[in-house]
Amino acid sequence: MDIELFMCRTDNYGVLIRDPVTGLVAAIDAPDVAPIEAALTKRGWKLDIILVTHKHFDHVEGIAPLVAKYGAKVIAPVLAKAEVPNADRYVDEGDTVDVGLLRADVWATPGHCVDHISYHFAREQVIFVGDVLFVMGCGRVLDSTAAALHQSVQRIATLPDATQIYCGHEYTLSNAKFCAHIEPDNPAIAMRLKAVEAMRSAGQFTVPTTLGAEKSTNVFIRAKDAAEFAARREAKNTF
Numbered sequence: 001m002d003i004e005l006f007m008c009r010t011d012n013y014g015v016l017i018r019d020p021v022t023g024l025v026a027a028i029d030a031p032d033v034a035p036i037e038a039a040l041t042k043r044g045w046k047l048d049i050i051l052v053t054h055k056h057f058d059h060v061e062g063i064a065p066l067v068a069k070y071g072a073k074v075i076a077p078v079l080a081k082a083e084v085p086n087a088d089r090y091v092d093e094g095d096t097v098d099v100g101l102l103r104a105d106v107w108a109t110p111g112h113c114v115d116h117i118s119y120h121f122a123r124e125q126v127i128f129v130g131d132v133l134f135v136m137g138c139g140r141v142l143d144s145t146a147a148a149l150h151q152s153v154q155r156i157a158t159l160p161d162a163t164q165i166y167c168g169h170e171y172t173l174s175n176a177k178f179c180a181h182i183e184p185d186n187p188a189i190a191m192r193l194k195a196v197e198a199m200r201s202a203g204q205f206t207v208p209t210t211l212g213a214e215k216s217t218n219v220f221i222r223a224k225d226a227a228e229f230a231a232r233r234e235a236k237n238t239f
């Protein structure tokens with residue numbers, strides 16, 4: 001799988017993936033048009049498919065103009081029909097999605113919002129989690145519940161440690177500071193906070209991460225139960 005990662009808007013990540021055999025290209029979400037076009041041009045790719053993770057405007061705003069320009073097919077969560085009305089296909093838990101010879105399992109991962117899905121490419125060990133999980137953090141609970149988000153995060157945590165995780169935003173510095181606040185005596189978190197500070201001041205992306213790195217430093221994955229997870233999510237809102 002070829003992957004091109006770039007910034008959109010202020011802190012949204014745009015991602016393009018390409019099947020090297022067939023040359024088919026998919027965007028994970030469509031936060032904005034111009035940066036996606038620029039990334040396609042840079043690689044000499046065209047856009048065949050848009051894989052939508054959830055309904056929020058900063059993930060879907062670029063869909064209509066990209067479809068108009070490239071004729072891309074849109075695959076969206078079944079529960080986001082109202083916000084993504086003209087998708088070519090609506091998918092849910094248990095469905096599979098093909099990008100050429102690359103195949104993703106669709107996971108229902110509610111909690112940030114009810115419609116949220118993730119795309120897991122098991123053979124490549126890559127998962128696109130949108131706003132469910134962030135580097136050293138997780139999404140806010142909007143029209144769903146902390147219990148649902150906890151379950152979604154715990155499910156992602158069952159994947160192999162080497163799994164590469166691509167998320168929807170660059171929130172890592174704030175997340176790392178929060179993790180250090182929750183677990184001040186965790187040396188892995190202290191070390192990663194330092195590394196993140198250096199990366200961000202050099203303008204580097206902290207995405208992708210790996211599940212192994214998250215298991216040792218993400219206090220939301222590390223919460224011992226749903227109640228502790230919910231309390232941490234609540235505390236992060238005002239941190």
Ligand SMILES: [Zn+2]
Binds near residue numbers: 054056
């Ligand atoms: Zn969102």
